[in-house]
Amino acid sequence: LPKNDLLGGLLAAEFNKQSCLSRFQSAIYQKISPHKPSSFLVSKLREYEKLHKRCGPYTQSYNETLANINSGKAIGSTDCKYIVWISFSGLGNRILTLASAFLYALLTNRVLLVDRGKDMADLFCEPFPEKSWLLPTDFPLVNQFQSFGQNSPNCHGNMLKKNIINTSTNTLPAYLYLHLAHDYGDHDKLFFCDEEQTVLAKVPWLVLKTDNYFVPSLFLMSSFDEELSKLFPDKETVFHHLGRYLFHPTNRVWGLITRYYQAYLAKADEKIGIQVRVFEEGNGPFPHVMDQILACTLKEKLLPEVDEKGFISSPPENQKLKAVLLTSLSSGYSEKLKDMYWEYPTVNGDLVGIYQPSHEEYQQTERQLHNQKAWAEMYLLSMSDVLVTSSWSTFGYVAQGLGGLKPWILYKPDNRTAPNPPCRRAMSMEPCFHAPPFYDCKAKAGTDTGALVPHVRHCEDMSWGLKVVSGHDEL
Amino acid sequence: LPKNDLLGGLLAAEFNKQSCLSRFQSAIYQKISPHKPSSFLVSKLREYEKLHKRCGPYTQSYNETLANINSGKAIGSTDCKYIVWISFSGLGNRILTLASAFLYALLTNRVLLVDRGKDMADLFCEPFPEKSWLLPTDFPLVNQFQSFGQNSPNCHGNMLKKNIINTSTNTLPAYLYLHLAHDYGDHDKLFFCDEEQTVLAKVPWLVLKTDNYFVPSLFLMSSFDEELSKLFPDKETVFHHLGRYLFHPTNRVWGLITRYYQAYLAKADEKIGIQVRVFEEGNGPFPHVMDQILACTLKEKLLPEVDEKGFISSPPENQKLKAVLLTSLSSGYSEKLKDMYWEYPTVNGDLVGIYQPSHEEYQQTERQLHNQKAWAEMYLLSMSDVLVTSSWSTFGYVAQGLGGLKPWILYKPDNRTAPNPPCRRAMSMEPCFHAPPFYDCKAKAGTDTGALVPHVRHCEDMSWGLKVVSGHDEL
Ligand SMILES: Nc1nc2c(ncn2[C@@H]2O[C@H](COP(=O)(O)OP(=O)(O)O)[C@@H](O)[C@H]2O)c(=O)[nH]1
């Protein structure tokens, strides 16, 4: 076995190989991460695995805790407490929110259970030994997940708004629904106040729907900040470690990843990932986006310039072979790039091959193979040496986080023109929290949560977003 | 210099390197041909080069012979005689007819001059030392080339029909137009009778328009058959040698070839060329064509089967990397193939990468870059280890001939269904003559010209066509 086999102790050893090849083979394909998990994180994960084994689906504790829901309210303190993650939004979003939910589970000693939605089980291996992380299909609330929203009776924010619960409430419900989706309100956002956490801690079942990577705000809570610093001494590695711990492609997806890698990318001297996500009306490819991709990659010297005037001269020695993996719903960008490097020689003689695994033309969130390919592409991007991502896209965040890469971020175009400068280097490999609260729980007043501590900052790609940075090597 | 540098003496040495890199670099990319040119061919070519130098554009002899045209009739015997090739039809057709015209020039001691059409000079280097093969733009007839046809006054067939010339005519015109295009008539076809050759031999200027590789019929003429056997002891190498002698991609096209090869194909263990040319109404991709490509390549074990049921298992040792270069006007076939080898593992563990340089969607015979790409693709196909071609396509013939390859030929589909069997191996690497005469000149009667000699047979892909075969290793 290669020495990085369990990612420096991050992964538990007791797994069957054939059921999830990626867990064991990823070390053959990925570079060894320079970021070692802390021993505190490792022991915390081993502890969690024990907890999950004890409390997982259909264990005695699970069955007993389930009784609370059936009875309608929390019957005293339970042995195990749970956080149920509802499958919601695009795949990149889901990966980020699942990691957020897991971190919350670690911090609050809850057991994470995963709503399988249409395709979660086709995409990810079981991450915990012995007991599944998938919520049993006979879980009582499962048919209500879709309809849960801000105004649901058991919605935490709603109950706060209506004053049905507060810190001194004695009888708490058996479950609370946490609405942390992008459209959440001020009362929902009180989730990020330490006081509320003491209430939530008593509720056996928390059911979470979110499309936000809310980790940055956990760093701002006194309930968690100390433990977070111990778990992640290098702060920007939260998603990097948790992502590599949790998300192992199923064999089907692993086949997509390894076949593509071996057939097209393995022999290159350098691999450049370019993730193109266009949030505009209308069908691409858009000329301003193409201009921006070229402006960024050429200016930052990620790709060589071409010589449009001169024709080929004798091939220089030591020319490098660069493989560009471009992902996009449209095929236009990679085709233009491919034509450019076919039609003209590069000024330095380097060879550039362009690869795009799929071009699905439009987002098809629920088609099985579609998301298997999307997941394969995020993973393949994460195997790049150098990464360029699009603003606002969780698809890109997943790639950068898993790969431990600080990408060049293409600024979001305004008015159908390429921004100038076209891109900038990310401060950290962490994802951006797109809809953070701006509230000082103690002062009960608005505040700029991006200016409170040096390691939680506004994002490069979204001025109101928050992201965790390590604080060293700041830009 | 690599040892195959001048293709075993086929090429003349006195050339400037920079002006035509392909002439010197092709040996780095191409396999050494197992077919050596005969020393008779080599000396014939060196002789031709001397002739061309003496008679080429603007030489004294050229100027003198030109005077014949201006005076309207042949003024006695001239020092140099010419065959002028008119640029006509698609690029594959042009390459084949130009080779045919050159062979005719060799056999009749004529000088070949090439109408540059829209793009001949952008596509091909000068093949002969010192003097250009391009017809001067001030050549008197150049503006009439387009309008030359079966009924032109100087058309050889037309004059025969109207009895204006015959073997005993004393005053011959300064030029004759030879109409050997697919729509030619019985009188035009008398070109292939030895008697007529004695007449033609006296005419200083022959101007040829054809879209046919008429070499097979030259093998049936007693004027030429002996010399042809001495020039090409291995009979099926006619186009192979003449093609490699004549057609050197310009630096611009050579850039297209070498960049594509190095970026995408060089590292593969095996290169499989698939040339898909669909002569059907309507827009592809057509399912029956896709079925046929798969049926042929899988049945003939050119490509490995995929395992649609089983998922990936551990990668076997010694897996081969196969690169498929697929050319087609449509992108659909290569996309389907690419998806198939991405989505499923191969039964033998081999890796298959699919590459298609361009997909121009429709034939754009006159666009400069379009034909540069078409030429680059023919050349890239010729660099394959194994080749699959489409019936009736001269594009494929060029690739097989330059590459010295006996392709698997996809039978022409009938009625929008995939033929069964889908393909067969070619008998020889020679192109097919699509519209040969079926006439016995001596008997003055129809005859099956595909049954006269063992080395001229009907084609695999067109029952009425003729092609040259070597006679050994017959199928
Ligand atoms: N295969 C593939 N799918 C994509 C790509 N970009 C977007 N998608 C699809 O669109 C969805 C976008 O949602 P998400 O992953 O949450 O990313 P985001 O919307 O960019 O934050 C993905 O899950 C895919 O289904 C791409 O480059 N490749």
Ligand SMILES: Nc1nc2c(ncn2[C@@H]2O[C@H](COP(=O)(O)OP(=O)(O)O)[C@@H](O)[C@H]2O)c(=O)[nH]1
């Ligand atoms: N680039 C490219 N062009 C093609 C392809 N197939 C056909 N064409 C175009 O269509 C023309 C077809 O004419 P020709 O070369 O004489 O081949 P034929 O019609 O197949 O005998 C070519 O010269 C190209 O311009 C292809 O696979 N690639």
